[in-house]
Amino acid sequence: MDALKIGLLGAGNVGAQVAKTLVEERELIAGRVGTGVKLIGVAVRDVEAPRDWKIPGELLTTDAEALVDEADLVIELLGGLEPAGELIARALNRGAAVVTGNKALLATRGGELHKLAEEQGALLHFEAAVAGAIPILRPIQESLSGDRITKVMGIVNGTTNYILDQMDTTGAAFEDALAEAQRLGYAEADPTADVEGHDAAAKAAILGTLAFHAPFSIDEVYCEGITGITGDDMEAAAASGYVIKLLAIIEKTEAGAILRVHPTLLPRTHPLASVRGAFNAVFVVAENAGELMFYGQGAGGQPTSSAIMGDVVSAARRLRSGTAEVPGLREQAADSAVPALPIKKAETQYYIDMVVADREGVIAEVARVLADHHVSIESMRQPGSVSAEGEVDVEGVDKKGAVVQIVTHLAREKDLDDTVATLKGLGVVKAVNSVLRVEVEQ
Numbered sequence: 001m002d003a004l005k006i007g008l009l010g011a012g013n014v015g016a017q018v019a020k021t022l023v024e025e026r027e028l029i030a031g032r033v034g035t036g037v038k039l040i041g042v043a044v045r046d047v048e049a050p051r052d053w054k055i056p057g058e059l060l061t062t063d064a065e066a067l068v069d070e071a072d073l074v075i076e077l078l079g080g081l082e083p084a085g086e087l088i089a090r091a092l093n094r095g096a097a098v099v100t101g102n103k104a105l106l107a108t109r110g111g112e113l114h115k116l117a118e119e120q121g122a123l124l125h126f127e128a129a130v131a132g133a134i135p136i137l138r139p140i141q142e143s144l145s146g147d148r149i150t151k152v153m154g155i156v157n158g159t160t161n162y163i164l165d166q167m168d169t170t171g172a173a174f175e176d177a178l179a180e181a182q183r184l185g186y187a188e189a190d191p192t193a194d195v196e197g198h199d200a201a202a203k204a205a206i207l208g209t210l211a212f213h214a215p216f217s218i219d220e221v222y223c224e225g226i227t228g229i230t231g232d233d234m235e236a237a238a239a240s241g242y243v244i245k246l247l248a249i250i251e252k253t254e255a256g257a258i259l260r261v262h263p264t265l266l267p268r269t270h271p272l273a274s275v276r277g278a279f280n281a282v283f284v285v286a287e288n289a290g291e292l293m294f295y296g297q298g299a300g301g302q303p304t305s306s307a308i309m310g311d312v313v314s315a316a317r318r319l320r321s322g323t324a325e326v327p328g329l330r331e332q333a334a335d336s337a338v339p340a341l342p343i344k345k346a347e348t349q350y351y352i353d354m355v356v357a358d359r360e361g362v363i364a365e366v367a368r369v370l371a372d373h374h375v376s377i378e379s380m381r382q383p384g385s386v387s388a389e390g391e392v393d394v395e396g397v398d399k400k401g402a403v404v405q406i407v408t409h410l411a412r413e414k415d416l417d418d419t420v421a422t423l424k425g426l427g428v429v430k431a432v433n434s435v436l437r438v439e440v441e442q
């Protein structure tokens with residue numbers, strides 16, 4: 001067999017690393033595949049642009065379509081919906097294998113692209129799209145395919161974990177931590193996707209699709225990012241023994257599935273609390289397997305290139321042996337439909353941080369509001385008072401109110417919303433500073 005022709009689209013953070021591996025490790029990759037492999041071109045916007053690794057000039061081209069039309073295997077690392085989607089479809093229509101890390105595209109048009117791949121008998125691999133270097137999709141699609149997955153929960157965005165970790169451990173400002181995450185190659189080209197939770201939501205949709213054998217799109221994922229999290233929130237959480245993490249949680253109930261992404265309070269003893277920097281960690285719960293945990297680098301050019309190269313070797317082996325077989329959505333559709341349920345149906349624990357009038361009977365009044373809405377209290381703290389300037393004053397000087405922090409037992413999202421609305425209307429409640437969801441145990 002002639003050397004397998006590989007076309008690479010994009011030479012940014014991840015693409016440049018992949019180009020480096022394909023050139024410098026060509027022999028190793030060929031040995032792993034069992035046949036020769038050849039990088040035939042790298043499509044870029046500007047052939048003169050400086051890159052993390054200097055790609056040999058003869059490989060660079062601005063004609064992505066011509067490259068796609070020549071390749072046996074296309075690696076898409078442009079990001080964004082277009083022209084990435086159109087180029088992937090073009091490759092699949094030719095029967096070429098495609099490897100991509102583009103979660104935004106897969107969470108939007110995944111169903112259509114999987115169908116196209118199936119129709120053409122072409123391969124579509126995307127391990128890099130979720131949790132960077134961590135092998136998580138293949139274990140879900142293959143190793144756990146004889147089990148029933150009931151829940152997946154984890155930290156799946158490196159940029160936001162890096163930012164929150166920096167804010168928590170060094171007191172860094174949000175903007176400074178974000179700039180550093182961009183410099184380190186963790187963030188999306190438009191980092192709004194990271195900090196507003198959209199990147200994690202795309203990953204939640206992909207995880208849901210594979211774990212629950214039913215197609216979910218990003219529109220079906222409830223999504224809150226971390227832009228509302230302040231240094232004060234982090235400090236208050238720390239003082240109570242918690243840390244704030246952006247979690248993606250997908251869980252199956254009898255009626256359907258709830259997919260959500262939001263900042264979450266975790267006790268410092270929780271295994272996800274110790275996930276630092278741009279690392280990711282994902283819990284998978286399956287009926288027979290029980291709990292599994294996957295941990296590793298979730299972002300960055302070099303770690304992500306490992307997942308891309310794993311998919312390249314896997315696809316190339318199948319091309320070589322002529323056994324293209326796609327664990328795509330046809331197989332997923334074998335299960336009965338699993339509707340996506342609204343966040344209002346979710347049940348979780350909550351943390352409410354508020355300022356109340358500092359006088360007798362107020363706590364009883366607050367507790368009554370919670371009880372009236374079927375929300376029961378697990379713990380309550382009164383860490384101090386606030387001054388006229390709104391600063392916590394533990395000495396109690398110049399008191400304008402008392403800070404009260406409540407952690408509830410499991411409650412329905414709807415009941416919690418009603419509770420908070422009632423609390424806000426209560427004369428004795430001066431302010432509700434923050435309401436966060438809490439995960440205390442796995």
Ligand SMILES: NC(=O)c1ccc[n+]([C@@H]2O[C@H](COP(=O)([O-])OP(=O)(O)OC[C@H]3O[C@@H](n4cnc5c(N)ncnc54)[C@H](O)[C@@H]3O)[C@@H](O)[C@H]2O)c1
Pocket residue numbers: 009010011012013014015043044045064076077078079080083101102103104128129132185186187188189298299300301304
């Ligand atoms: N960076 C990470 O840690 C990471 C991890 C996992 C997945 N991903 C995904 O991998 C993909 C690439 O990420 P990245 O961090 O390397 O992004 P990047 O922005 O650093 O690189 C993308 C490159 O593609 C180029 N490009 C865009 N449109 C083009 C076009 N039409 N023609 C030619 N070149 C074009 C850009 O100029 C840029 O150099 C994205 O889908 C991203 O979501 C990234």
Ligand SMILES: N[C@@H](CCO)C(=O)O
Pocket residue numbers: 128129130131132156157158159160186187188194199298299300
């Ligand atoms: N921007 C993404 C890249 C990895 O998918 C992140 O920070 O996790």
Ligand code: NA
Pocket residue numbers: 127128129130131132133134135136137307
């Ligand atoms: Na991965």
